[in-house]
Amino acid sequence: SLLVLCGRSPPLRVSLFPRVLLGELEAHQDAWPFLLPVDQRSVPGYRKVIRRPMDLSTIRGRVSSNQYPDTEAFLSDLALVLDNCERFNEDRSEIGRAGLRLRSFLERRWAQLLQQS
Numbered sequence: 001s002l003l004v005l006c007g008r009s010p011p012l013r014v015s016l017f018p019r020v021l022l023g024e025l026e027a028h029q030d031a032w033p034f035l036l037p038v039d040q041r042s043v044p045g046y047r048k049v050i051r052r053p054m055d056l057s058t059i060r061g062r063v064s065s066n067q068y069p070d071t072e073a074f075l076s077d078l079a080l081v082l083d084n085c086e087r088f089n090e091d092r093s094e095i096g097r098a099g100l101r102l103r104s105f106l107e108r109r110w111a112q113l114l115q116q117s
């Protein structure tokens with residue numbers, strides 16, 4: 001097709017970006033703290049400190065059932081996962097460091113996807 005002739009990879013439709021990005025985040029080596037909801041009964045203080053818990057499986061459920069009205073709503077849930085992590089965990093802790101690395105991956109990857117569009 002013409003796109004092959006131009007040597008460009010066909011642009012992913014922007015609306016597919018959340019699914020592409022979420023799949024890569026779930027597979028990321030630093031995603032382990034965020035794959036499932038924090039078990040608030042077993043983590044002292046979490047329920048009091050973190051008013052809006054969020055995790056990648058909850059986001060996956062919302063993406064799969066088309067609950068996000070727009071891309072911004074999806075990105076704000078992703079940001080909530082990482083903001084909660086920074087609030088509850090020291091930057092130098094295992095979980096804190098995983099959150100910072102996952103955030104930097106997310107920011108770089110999202111910018112790449114937008115350049116493709």
Ligand SMILES: Cc1nnc(-c2cnn(C)c2N)n1CCCn1ccnc1
Pocket residue numbers: 032033034038043084085088089095
């Ligand atoms: C996400 C997240 N933020 N804080 C925690 C957490 C859970 N327990 N403690 C003491 C924390 N600071 N989490 C959930 C991490 C879930 N996890 C821990 C080991 N494997 C998954």
